[in-house]
Amino acid sequence: MKQPFIQMREVNKFYPLDKDRFQALKGINLTIEEGEFVAIRGRSGAGKSTLLHILGCLDGFDEGSYTLNGREVKGLGDGKSARLRNETIGFVLQDFSLVDYRSVLFNVSLPLYFGKYPSRKMKAKAMEMLKLVGLEDQAKKKANQLSGGQRQRVAIARAMVTDPKLILADEPTGALDSRTAGEIMELLQTLNRRGVTVVVVTHDDVVESYARRVVTMSDGEIVD
Amino acid sequence: MKRFKILSVFLKNSALSLILLFLLMSAALLFTTQFVGLYRYQTYALDLFIQNGNDRMVIFSPSGLMDGDLAVASQKQEAFSQEVESLSGVQEVVSIYHINDSFYNNSAFSIYLYDKTLLDLFPLRYSGFQGFTSTGITEDGKLQVILSGDYFDGETVGEPMEMRVGGKNIEMLPVGKIKFPYITPRFSISGNGSTIPNYFSRNELPIALMTPETKKLLGENVTIYTNPSFLVYLEEDYTQQELEAVKEKLSEYGTSNTYQELIDKTNEPPVTNMENALLLPLAFSVVATIAFLSVSILSIYKKLDQSAILYLCGCSKRRSYLYLSGILAGVGLLAAALTAGYITLLPVLQHHEIISKNMLLLVDEKSLLLVGIYLLFLLLISFGVPWLMMRKYSPLESYRRMER
Ligand SMILES: Nc1ncnc2c1ncn2[C@@H]1O[C@H](COP(=O)(O)OP(=O)(O)OP(=O)(O)O)[C@@H](O)[C@H]1O
Ligand SMILES: [Mg+2]
Numbered sequence: 319m320k321q322p323f324i325q326m327r328e329v330n331k332f333y334p335l336d337k338d339r340f341q342a343l344k345g346i347n348l349t350i351e352e353g354e355f356v357a358i359r360g361r362s363g364a365g366k367s368t369l370l371h372i373l374g375c376l377d378g379f380d381e382g383s384y385t386l387n388g389r390e391v392k393g394l395g396d397g398k399s400a401r402l403r404n405e406t407i408g409f410v411l412q413d414f415s416l417v418d419y420r421s422v423l424f425n426v427s428l429p430l431y432f433g434k435y436p437s438r439k440m441k442a443k444a445m446e447m448l449k450l451v452g453l454e455d456q457a458k459k460k461a462n463q464l465s466g467g468q469r470q471r472v473a474i475a476r477a478m479v480t481d482p483k484l485i486l487a488d489e490p491t492g493a494l495d496s497r498t499a500g501e502i503m504e505l506l507q508t509l510n511r512r513g514v515t516v517v518v519v520t521h522d523d524v525v526e527s528y529a530r531r532v533v534t535m536s537d538g539e540i541v542d
Numbered sequence: 543m544k545r546f547k548i549l550s551v552f553l554k555n556s557a558l559s560l561i562l563l564f565l566l567m568s569a570a571l572l573f574t575t576q577f578v579g580l581y582r583y584q585t586y587a588l589d590l591f592i593q594n595g596n597d598r599m600v601i602f603s604p605s606g607l608m609d610g611d612l613a614v615a616s617q618k619q620e621a622f623s624q625e626v627e628s629l630s631g632v633q634e635v636v637s638i639y640h641i642n643d644s645f646y647n648n649s650a651f652s653i654y655l656y657d658k659t660l661l662d663l664f665p666l667r668y669s670g671f672q673g674f675t676s677t678g679i680t681e682d683g684k685l686q687v688i689l690s691g692d693y694f695d696g697e698t699v700g701e702p703m704e705m706r707v708g709g710k711n712i713e714m715l716p717v718g719k720i721k722f723p724y725i726t727p728r729f730s731i732s733g734n735g736s737t738i739p740n741y742f743s744r745n746e747l748p749i750a751l752m753t754p755e756t757k758k759l760l761g762e763n764v765t766i767y768t769n770p771s772f773l774v775y776l777e778e779d780y781t782q783q784e785l786e787a788v789k790e791k792l793s794e795y796g797t798s799n800t801y802q803e804l805i806d807k808t809n810e811p812p813v814t815n816m817e818n819a820l821l822l823p824l825a826f827s828v829v830a831t832i833a834f835l836s837v838s839i840l841s842i843y844k845k846l847d848q849s850a851i852l853y854l855c856g857c858s859k860r861r862s863y864l865y866l867s868g869i870l871a872g873v874g875l876l877a878a879a880l881t882a883g884y885i886t887l888l889p890v891l892q893h894h895e896i897i898s899k900n901m902l903l904l905v906d907e908k909s910l911l912l913v914g915i916y917l918l919f920l921l922l923i924s925f926g927v928p929w930l931m932m933r934k935y936s937p938l939e940s941y942r943r944m945e946r
Contacts, residue, residue, distance in 0.1 A: 367942075376853065377938055396858045404856020413944040415851050419555045424547075429855040431544045476855070488941075 321388050323483070323515060324350040324373065329382035331368055331538075342368045343379065344538040350517065352483065355510045357529035358519045364535040366519040367488055373517060374407050374486045375399040387483060404432045408477025410487040410506075416469055416476075418462040422453065425461050426475045433480060447475035451505060467498035474505055478514075485509060487518045491525055503528045548857070551848050552865055559841040560873060566837060567877035567920060570830035571913065575881055577823035578912045579903030584820070586904050587725055587742035588808060590664055597801035598633075598776040599663070600788055601729070601741060602626075604796035612642075616768040623772055626791055631784025636660050636773040638729045639752055643764045645706040646693070646748075653687070653707070654745065655752040655766065656727070659775060664727055664742075670699050671718030678751030684713045685759060690720035691746025692893055705748070708763025714748065722889070723904045729771035736799050737808040741771070744902060774798075835923055838870055842931045849932070850940030863932050870924035878917050885910075 331343035342365045350356055358366050371377040372384065375391055384391045387406055394402065403409075408429075416425045427444035435443070448454045451471040456464065461472065470490060477485055487506065491499035499522070507528050510516045518525060526532055534541050553560070604619070623635040639655040658674075666688075674686050689697055697703050699716045706712070720726060726745045750756050760766060774788055785800070792798040799807065849862040885905050891897040903909075 371938055371941075376941075377936075396860050400853075400856050400858035400861070403854075409854045411854070411941060411944070413941075415854060415941070415944060417551050417554070417848060417851055420551070428551075428852070431548050432852075432856040437543060480856075 321385065322349045323352040323354075324348065324384075324386055326373075326384045327382055329372065329379050329384060331365075331372065331377075331379045342538050343372070346382070346540055348533065348540060350515065352515055353510070353513055355507070355516045355528065355530045356518070357526045357532045358517065358535060359521055359526060359532060360535035362521075365538040366535055368538075369535070370486055370488050370517065370519050374409060374484075375403050376409075400432070404429055404480060406482055406484055408474075408480065408482040408485045410470070410473050410477050410485065410490045412489040412492040416461040416472060419460055421457065422448065422459050422461055422464065422472050423457040425472055426479055428476060429480045435480075444475070444479060447479045448472075450478065451475045466494055467501065470494060470498075470502050471505065474502070474509075478509065482514070484515045484517070487516070489519055489521075491520070491522060496524065499524065548852070549865055549869070551852060552845050552869060556841065556844070559837065559844070560869075562837055563834065563841065563870070563873050564877055566830055566834040567874050568880050570827055570834055570920065571877050571881040571917065572884060573823045573827035573830055574916045575885060575905070575909070575913050576903065577820060577827055578909045578916075579905050580820050580823060582906065582909045583723055583725075583902045583904035584739055586723065587739045588805070590666070590725060590742055591738045592805065594663055594665065596663055598778065598780065599801050600774040600776070600785070600792065600798050601804060602772050602774060602792045602796060602798045603736070604770045612767050613765060615770055616765075619768045619770055619772070622795055623768075626774055626788065629784070629788055629791060631777050631780035632774055632788060633777045634659055634775045636663070636775055638727060638769040638772075639766050640769065641707065641760055641764045641766055643708050649693075651693070651705070651747050653705070653760070654726070654747055654749045655756065655760075656749055657752050660727060660773070661751075663773075663775070666726055667721040668718045669721050672699065674717060674751045676753070677755040678753045679755050679759060680715050683759075684715040685750055685756060686717045687714050687748040687750050688718045688720060689716050689748055690724045690726060692722075692724075692889060693746060694719065694748070707760060710763050712759075712763075716748075720749075722906070723902065729769045729773065736797065736804065738804055739808070741804075744899075831920075834920070835927070838923065838927045839931065842866055842870075842928050843935075846931065846935050846937075847940050847944065850937035850944075853937040859932060859937070863928055866928040866932075867925045870928065871921055874917070874920050874924050877920075881913070881917075885913075 326346050326348040329343055329346040330341065332339040332341050346369060358369065360366050368377070372379050375386070375394065379392070386402070389402070391399070391402070417428070423441065423444050426447050427440045430440045430443065445454060445457065448457055451474055453468060453471050453475065456468065461469065464472065485506065490506070491502050494502065503525055506516050506518065518529065520526060619637070623637060626632060627635045636657050636659050638660070640652045642652050644651055644653050668688070671688065678686050680686060684702060694716070697716050699718055701716070703714050703716060704711050705714060724744050724746050725742050726749065727741060728743045728745060729741055757766060774792070776785065789798050845866060849866070852862055853859065888897065888903065888905065892899050892901070
């Protein structure tokens with residue numbers, strides 16, 4: 319039987335808290351197949367970001383197991399998980415996390431610098447991504463000269479530049495007006511139609527409506 | 543190429559803090575060099591003074607009476623020192639003599655004349671010393687000299703040279719050279735200059751041996767002056783009463799200090815000028831180090847968000863760390879290069895009086911070692927600060943912070 323693309327079993331995550339510890343994730347079981355579009359929702363503090371960070375190998379977890387694309391993630395070192403992130407995952411965060419004062423083109427090509435991608439093809443690849451998000455005419459601008467919606471598109475172009483199988487987005491529309499938010503979600507939907515697995519954290523009902531599956535979290539647990 | 547591009551993520555928009563870091567590191571290194579150099583210089587005189595361990599001495603500094611005309615003062619000194627020499631318990635009065643009407647390459651240079659006893663009491667640091675003959679003059683009539691100072695760099699030990707003394711050319715034979723910082727006994731202090739660096743100082747001139755023969759050779763042309771201060775060399779079995787009597791006698795014309803008194807006064811806490819001179823660079827060096835530490839913490843803190851963005855794109859923490867500490871260490875090495883340049887050029891700059899010769903630094907292997915250790919300390923900060931900062935603040939915290 320083929321292993322699911324993402325499989326989490328009984329994942330527990332603790333944060334140290336003074337002498338005690340705080341359990342942010344409690345026995346998470348989650349399976350996501352390749353090509354799915356999943357929304358994770360829940361109240362503030364429910365553990366959505368924590369889960370997303372673990373899904374994206376940005377953070378570790380304490381108990382349980384997690385396989386991504388057939389690979390056990392637990393115990394991967396700093397270097398190996400960086401490599402896995404670079405090759406398999408693209409991130410879109412709420413605040414657009416771009417390198418200011420650098421060009422849009424540079425920002426989009428940034429992930430390519432950490433892989434084996436040939437230098438001379440980097441520019442073309444980044445331009446292709448900018449075209450995808452409709453910003454090919456902004457390539458030379460500095461990242462901090464763009465509007466919020468444009469910045470988020472750049473972030474999506476950057477997330478896509480290594481042709482990842484998985485896009486993880488943490489409230490990607492949280493700082494945008496509803497029309498721009500809709501455009502961003504449509505963009506993510508387009509990517510999903512091309513076969514990319516998308517997981518979006520949100521509290522926005524509109525965002526949820528783009529997803530084919532909704533996972534609800536409460537107090538560190540998946541409730542349905 | 544790729545690496546430089548990634549590096550540029552950290553460098554972009556931080557020219558100011560980089561320049562500040564460079565300035566602070568350079569200041570810290572230069573002040574430390576200054577401090578170590580001064581310290582080494584001042585302890586050099588002390589080292590020279592105590593290296594022989596012979597403590598049978600009282601050093602006399604006249605006050606007032608012997609001021610005025612050099613020749614008159616010299617005669618008074620001669621007369622007085624003969625009186626002292628006749629006291630019981632005194633083996634010998636050791637004076638330093640000099641002549642002034644002497645020129646080397648058309649520049650005025652005094653010539654010092656040292657007693658053999660003086661040279662035995664305080665062996666100087668030579669680079670190649672072949673020794674004086676008992677007369678201080680070679681068989682073919684050349685005056686033997688030890689050369690002190692970089693003016694004589696062009697002369698070679700064993701090869702004759704000339705100076706104009708009293709309008710006449712005198713042939714000389716260098717028998718040795720004094721090492722940097724050219725510190726030799728001087729004893730010319732009047733008043734109570736009662737620390738060792740006041741009696742041993744930088745003297746850039748030729749030094750001849752004081753013998754009846756050299757006195758005759760030079761005395762034909764010029765006056766030989768006697769420095770006002772002198773050293774009273776005591777008999778091996780001198781008694782305390784004899785010492786008291788000598789000091790009593792010396793107090794007629796000035797102050798005197800025994801070997802131990804001089805060492806004590808040199809090390810005494812009421813902050814002397816020399817310690818003041820040390821305190822300032824030390825304080826500056828400490829301040830610059832603390833400032834460097836703070837600025838590096840702040841600038842690394844500012845760069846953590848950049849590191850978090852790179853982390854998102856697949857840059858490992860280790861790699862980010864290497865970039866950040868590499869930048870700091872790189873700045874440190876630039877500052878070290880500047881310091882090395884300063885140290886190398888210092889003698890040249892001082893020779894041309896671009897930097898005052900009064901700034902008495904001794905930069906030798908020991909000083910360099912100390913400055914090197916300090917540089918290692920700075921590099922340790924360069925590697926330690928990013929390490930601690932990245933341990934304390936993970937990229938995840940940056941994401942949470944950015945969300946707010
Ligand atoms: N570094 C940390 N140390 C201690 N507790 C933490 C830490 N990070 C998160 N937490 C706690 O873990 C819980 C889950 O946090 P998380 O950020 O995952 O929530 P969230 O669902 O993303 O909330 P929001 O919708 O507000 O972003 C919260 O109660 C939070 O206070
Ligand atoms: Mg969150």
